[in-house]
Structures are given as structure tokens and as C-alpha cells.
Amino acid sequence: MASSALPDYEVYAVQYASHGERRRRDNFIQDDLHDAPMPMAFFVWLIRSPERTILVDTGFNAEAAAARQRTFLRCPIETLNKLGCGPDSVEDVIITHLHYDHAGNLGKLTKARFHIQDREVAYATGRCMCHGALRHAYSVEDVNELVRKVYAERVRFHDGDAAIAPGVELLLIGGHTNGLQSVRVHTARGWVVLASDASHYYENMRRFKPFPIVYNVAAMLEGHRRLAEVADSPDHVVPGHDPEVLKRYPAFGGDAGIVCLHQAPLAGA
Numbered sequence: 001m002a003s004s005a006l007p008d009y010e011v012y013a014v015q016y017a018s019h020g021e022r023r024r025r026d027n028f029i030q031d032d033l034h035d036a037p038m039p040m041a042f043f044v045w046l047i048r049s050p051e052r053t054i055l056v057d058t059g060f061n062a063e064a065a066a067a068r069q070r071t072f073l074r075c076p077i078e079t080l081n082k083l084g085c086g087p088d089s090v091e092d093v094i095i096t097h098l099h100y101d102h103a104g105n106l107g108k109l110t111k112a113r114f115h116i117q118d119r120e121v122a123y124a125t126g127r128c129m130c131h132g133a134l135r136h137a138y139s140v141e142d143v144n145e146l147v148r149k150v151y152a153e154r155v156r157f158h159d160g161d162a163a164i165a166p167g168v169e170l171l172l173i174g175g176h177t178n179g180l181q182s183v184r185v186h187t188a189r190g191w192v193v194l195a196s197d198a199s200h201y202y203e204n205m206r207r208f209k210p211f212p213i214v215y216n217v218a219a220m221l222e223g224h225r226r227l228a229e230v231a232d233s234p235d236h237v238v239p240g241h242d243p244e245v246l247k248r249y250p251a252f253g254g255d256a257g258i259v260c261l262h263q264a265p266l267a268g269a
Contacts, residue, residue, distance in 0.1 A: 016076035096196035120179025175220030190232035
């Protein structure tokens with residue numbers, strides 16, 4: 001379908017938590033010796049048109065934040081009300097991967113279909129989870145909740161790239177986890193790519209510096225290249241955890257923790 005025939009979606013990044021104790025050495029496999037603070041932000045993303053409401057990832061709750069020593073700012077699902085989208089209005093949820101910070105709160109979305117890659121569910125429930133280093137970022141309760149949704153016939157599995165609606169595309173990337181997927185969305189300013197954890201920070205991707213929580217380093221690096229190819233420009237790729245996102249885009253309704261990714265970056269950003 002030609003781009004001119006596609007709907008122009010609104011896309012919002014919604015911050016719900018933060019981790020201020022991280023340093024540069026925590027965010028790169030290789031870095032220089034000039035270590036410095038490098039905080040992390042936690043987001044979910046809302047994709048909206050008059051016809052569809054799609055949520056990308058579901059965040060974690062206050063209990064998970066306390067257990068992992070993260071600063072919990074607000075419930076990501078309840079915060080959707082600020083955008084005029086109550087949880088019951090969400091028709092589709094894209095789970096980019098099943099790490100605890102992307103796949104909690106599933107029970108709060110009572111009417112949605114959940115989209116996930118075959119490889120991610122196989123990875124999160126298979127032999128790789130016998131290794132503590134690989135399962136550390138997963139919550140067994142969140143994974144179990146996703147399996148319950150499978151049994152309730154509310155999960156749609158994908159084997160590779162797929163379009164879930166005109167102008168909303170899933171991209172199988174891998175790297176960070178075996179089944180990580182990113183999301184490509186058509187907006188009024190062009191194709192925006194929600195990288196999720198294919199690139200945690202702008203610097204991971206732009207300087208080819210992999211994030212250290214990784215299943216396959218080569219796939220992660222190849223994912224950086226691919227995201228750049230499918231976005232309309234480097235400024236159309238949005239990383240998954242960079243606080244800089246909140247500085248680059250216009251805020252929604254005076255809330256500095258919700259920014260409009262379908263609008264052009266701010267001057268000088």
C-alpha cells in the first residue's frame with residue numbers, strides 16, 4: 001500500500017518509571033574510561049487513530065519497582081486516561097518482548113488482543129531460562145500471565161515481520177532477546193520506528209555500542225542497521241529507555257512525561 005493511502009497515527013511515549021543510579025558502564029558492552037551517570041527512563045507507547053487504539057508494551061507495577069529498586073512514577077495503564085484512552089479502549093497490545101519492564105500489568109487490559117513473536121515465547125519458556133543471567137530480566141508471573149492469555153485465545157503469534165493494521169508494522173529484530181520486535185508506524189511526519197530495546201539509548205545505535213543485556217550481539221548490531229534503514233531519518237527512530245526522548249519532543253497537555261512522537265523534534269534537540 002502506498003504511504004499516501006495509509007492513515008497518519010498519533011504516537012505517544014509515556015514515561016512511568018525511572019532508574020537514576022545507572023552509569024555509562026552499565027549501558028554499553030564497550031565504553032571509554034570516562035564513566036558518568038546515565039539514568040534510564042521506562043516507557044510505554046500509545047499508537048492512535050480515529051479507527052484504532054494500539055498500546056506498545058505494558059510496563060511494570062509498584063511491587064515490581066520496589067523489588068528491582070526502580071523509581072515508580074505512575075501506573076502506565078491508568079495513565080492512558082490522560083490521553084483519553086481508558087484501558088478498555090485498547091484493542092491491540094504489542095509486546096515487544098517479555099522482560100519485566102515491558103510485559104507487566106496484562107491483567108489490567110481486559111479486552112485487548114496481545115501480539116508477540118513465536119520466538120519470544122519459546123525463549124521465555126524454554127531451556128535458556130535455566131540460566132540465571134538470561135532469566136534475570138524476566139518475571140515468571142508476567143510470563144505465566146501471558147500464557148493464560150494464550151489459553152484464553154487472546155494472543156496472536158507472529159513469525160517474523162507482520163502488519164497488524166495499515167501503517168502499523170512489526171519488525172522481528174532479536175538481539176536483546178531472541179524474539180524482540182520493534183514497531184514501525186506511519187505518521188504525518190513519516191515512518192516512525194519505536195525501537196524498544198533494540199536500542200535502549202540513542203547512543204547504542206548511533207555509535208554501534210551494544211547494550212550489555214543481550215542474547216545475540218551480532219543480531220543486536222544488525223538490528224541497529226535495519227532500524228535506520230526502515231525509518232525515514234535518524235530522527236524517526238525512538239530508543240526504548242533514553243530520557244533524552246522527553247527533551248526532544250513536544251509534551252502532551254503540559255505533562256512532561258508524555259511526549260508526541262508524531263510531531264517533529266523540538267528546534268535544537
